[in-house]
Amino acid sequence: MxxxxxxxxxxxxxxxxxxxxxxxxxxxxxxxxxxxxxxxxxxxxxxxxxxxxxxxxxxxxxxxxxxxxxxxxxxxxxxxxxxxxxxxxxxxxxxxxxxxxxxxxxxxxxxxxxxxxxxxxxxxxxxxxxxxxxxxxxxxxxxxxxxxxxxxxxxxxxETELNEYYEKNKEKVDASHILLSTTDASGKPMTEEKKAEVKKKADELYSQLKNGADFAKLAKENSADPGSAQNGGSLGEFGKGKMVKEFEEVAFSLKEGEISKPVASQYGYHIIKVNKKVTSKYNDVKNELKSELTQxxxxxxxxxxxxxxxxxxxxxxIKDIKFVEVKKSTTTDDKSTTDSKSTDSKSTDSKSTDSKATEKKSEDK
Incomplete structure (x- = not known):
């Protein structure tokens, strides 16, 4: 939530x-x-x-x-x-x-x-x-x-601009990846020592894949990308300009079925697999490209x-403006504390026959 x-x-x-x-x-x-x-x-x-x-x-x-x-x-x-x-x-x-x-x-x-x-x-x-x-x-x-x-x-x-845009973006790839993150939980970069450990693990996973390990299984078990990990690392189809530069260059250079060595980006190390390459026909994607380019x-x-x-x-x-007064609910602990103080007060009252000097000491306590 x-x-x-x-x-x-x-x-x-x-x-x-x-x-x-x-x-x-x-x-x-x-x-x-x-x-x-x-x-x-x-x-x-x-x-x-x-x-x-x-x-x-x-x-x-x-x-x-x-x-x-x-x-x-x-x-x-x-x-x-x-x-x-x-x-x-x-x-x-x-x-x-x-x-x-x-x-x-x-x-x-x-x-x-x-x-x-x-x-x-x-x-x-x-x-x-x-x-x-x-x-x-x-x-x-x-x-x-x-x-x-x-x-x-x-x-x-x-129409001319749309044709030019199509020529640059007609090729798409359907790819999957395994991401090993080089940032901590707050999004800050890890130390160089920790990055080296992540790189070592990425190399080990790549070695397993080259020896026939199942890509989807390793992605589910190891990928730090929650959006794709549960789908076996699948990212679906995407065109150019949709991914970070380092990722895109490698993804579009691979052949169908080929798996890349670990690729470094601002997010960590990616192992990329191209499932298929798609070249769309102009009339099939014209409206989609028009909407995309307009946006x-x-x-x-x-x-x-x-x-x-x-x-x-x-x-x-504006620093002194308060637009809401937060009313805090009375919790069980607050009630318990209040009851305790009430009991202490009654106890003190029972001793009120003592001298004023004694009362002063009680207050100091």
Whole structure:
């Protein structure tokens, strides 16, 4: 099960005002345009409400156990999301990208119905979520949709570009591997001494395979790649650009049925077996390649937009904000301690006929 803190930060929502506010109380500036502290606090309220709707009011007790500093982690993540939203809104404004009208109408219609439900409205009111803030979120979401469509259209390849991409990627391999990791449980590289031990084991496994050992069996017993180990090391079919460079170069150089010597990468030592090689026909993979290339180019374009923006964050303005008060449940141990103190108190009371000096000594104890 995922840690709850990871879930919270992963789904953080970061809507910002479409209209610009004053820079006086800004928690960040994106290309000179501010993100107001009030907007930041509205985002925290919205994220708090969303998490409690999904996991219940006591979710924060569990999150705090995983990370006592969770509020700062979530605040940093929400601010990052708001910065990304402001980058998109700035780009949308420059390129005259308007909100997706159909989505905006549907959102406002649904919001109207939701606010008419007394129970649901009460949950908004409880966390201080105003109708204005919710409409702001809906408007921004509609702009985001329009932005996504705009960028995807801009990234769509021409027929010539698609043909060129096909020529570079028409060959695929169906391969399996055994991975012996050279990183520890935290992901840090092992010492050179330990790496040498791993390499020695990899060489021993390769020797067994050359002498006829079953690849799938050894993969299940030895591979550190949980995603493929239980499938006998099978990775299925993949094209170029999908694996790390060292792995890819060897995999595409092998013949069908051939097994490689241990190959070093950032993950460890791989022993690779090519099960078969596949060359697809253009018409069979055209749509798949078009989608793949469009997605890659969309990500590149978004990255370019992000990198061209100037961002200033003022974390000092949010460090003292607390968006949730964690109510700790009374445990059995707490009750036991309380009962014990109560008993001690009664015992002390029974001795209250002693002098004030004696009482002072008792307090000192």
């Amino acid at each position: 995922k840690k709850l803190l990871s879930v919270v930060t992963a789904v953080a929502i970061g809507f910002v005002s479409v209209a610009c506010s004053s820079t006086k109380d800004a928690v960040a500036l994106v290309d000179g345009k501010p993100i107001a502290k009030q907007e930041f606090e509205e985002n925290l309220k919205f994220n708090k409400w969303a998490m409690e709707q999904q996991y219940g009011d006591k979710v924060w007790e569990q999150v705090e156990k995983q990370n006592p500093d969770f509020q700062n982690s979530i605040k940093a993540n929400v601010l990052n999301q708001m910065v990304q939203s402001r980058i998109v809104l700035n780009y949308a404004e420059k390129n005259n990208i308007k909100a997706d009208e159909a989505q905006l109408k549907q959102f406002n219609d649904n919001l109207k119905k939701t606010l008419a439900d007394k129970t649901k409205k009460a949950s908004f009111d409880k966390d201080g979520l105003t109708e204005e803030a919710l409409k702001k979120y809906g408007e921004q979401a509609a702009i985001m949709t329009a932005f996504s469509k705009y960028v995807a259209k801009k990234a769509e390849p021409t 890659t180019r969309t990500q590149e374009l978004i990255k370019k937009i992000q990198e061209s923006s100037t961002v200033e964050k003022y974390e000092d303005k």
